[in-house]
Amino acid sequence: MxxxxxxxxxxxxxxxxxxxxxxxxxxxxxxxxxxxxxxxxxxxxxxxxxxxxxxxxxxxxxxxxxxxxxxxxxxxxxxxxxxxxxxxxxxxxxxxxxxxxxxxxxxxxxxxxxxxxxxxxxxxxxxxxxxxxxxxxxxxxxxxxxxxxxxxxxxNGVRLSGRGEEQPFSRVRRLIETDLARSWQRPEVAAHFAMSEATFRRWLARSGHRFSAILSSTRLERGLTLLQTTDLPVSRVALDCGFKTPSHFSDAFRARFGIAPRRIRSAGK
CATH class of the missing domain: 2.60.120.810 (Jelly Rolls)
Incomplete structure (x- = not known):
């Protein structure tokens, strides 16, 4: 997140x-x-x-x-x-x-x-x-x-483990997080991991993930964090997270989380 x-x-x-x-x-x-x-x-x-x-x-x-x-x-x-x-x-x-x-x-x-x-x-x-x-x-x-x-x-009895083998979708998320506003495309991400596009697709599919879903979730979850931890305008959050317009961000946010972005900060309807 x-x-x-x-x-x-x-x-x-x-x-x-x-x-x-x-x-x-x-x-x-x-x-x-x-x-x-x-x-x-x-x-x-x-x-x-x-x-x-x-x-x-x-x-x-x-x-x-x-x-x-x-x-x-x-x-x-x-x-x-x-x-x-x-x-x-x-x-x-x-x-x-x-x-x-x-x-x-x-x-x-x-x-x-x-x-x-x-x-x-x-x-x-x-x-x-x-x-x-x-x-x-x-x-x-x-x-x-x-x-x-x-x-x-x-x-006090808490159990934690150190760094394990990182899953494919996590490695892709970490790359996207380096520049959320970038227009990430599947071919360039595949090349980053030294794979053909077909191999990259299969690599993700084995763990049940699609590139488009990883990209969307990474951006929206970062947007949620910014709404909860900063006072940046929603329009700025949208752009910082790679959405072309605030309305595009709001629609995607509502579809993903069932709530409008502004409701994170205000209890009004």
Whole structure:
């Protein structure tokens, strides 16, 4: 769903984003290539995961999405207050530094949750924010402090795995994310991966994906992130994500997510 770190408000290997949403909406088949943590502030988050089933995170909880998660997610605002959360994305390198020395999980790792009580995840988020806000920290100390939230997760029973074999559709998504506004065409993407167009099509088809669907999902999911984490006009979001017109973006967004882009920021009809 998000690009690789760093992001605004982030550090090499870590990005932190404030996420807000005014209207309840369900987003199906969102893909998280990297490890992502949601620290819920207000409202709640419902997640359907193929491995973990249904989980609900309440205010004060943290929900942990392992790399390569594909989930259906619903953000639920309160009656008179938007849903809000702090999202923290960690690079594969940091995950491997903490979890690679452990016995690998016996099976697939799903979404995990640590409740506000007794775990108090907000204290860990505060530590991370203070680290990122201190430009005077020597790099080795900064790196150690950025690892502390992951050590805390590990010691509280959270299972994560390091970098595995990246699936074809994920590799294509990562390429598209380098320049979402570019007019990507199948032949040039196939050439990037040193394949003929026919071989490239078969390569994706074996994992059940089509290039056009990957391109559309990558752009729309980035658009969703920008609507939730910035105040950029919808017209600018559309152009930044590779759509020729705002109306084209709005139509595609509504078809994909069942809600108009403006409703992400405003509860009005």
């Amino acid at each position: 998000l690009r690789d770190p760093p992001q605004a408000g982030g550090d090499p290997g870590v990005s932190v984003l404030r996420i807000t949403q005014a209207t309840t909406a369900t987003f199906a088949n969102l893909y998280f290539r990297l490890t992502f943590l949601f620290f819920v502030r207000t409202g709640s988050k419902r997640v359907l995961c193929p491995v973990s089933g249904e989980l609900v995170g309440q205010a004060g909880d943290v929900m942990i999405f392992p790399p390569a998660s594909l989930v259906t997610m619903e953000n639920r605002p309160l009656l008179h207050e938007s849903y809000s959360a702090d999202g923290v994305c960690f690079s594969d390198d940091l995950i491997e530094a903490v979890f690679s020395g452990r016995d690998p999980p016996a099976g697939p790792v799903g979404i995990q949750r640590l409740a506000a009580e007794p775990y108090r995840p907000g204290l860990v988020l505060d530590l991370l924010r203070h680290t990122l806000a201190d430009p005077g920290l020597p790099p080795p100390i900064r790196r150690h402090r950025l690892l502390e939230p992951l050590i805390w997760l590990r010691e």
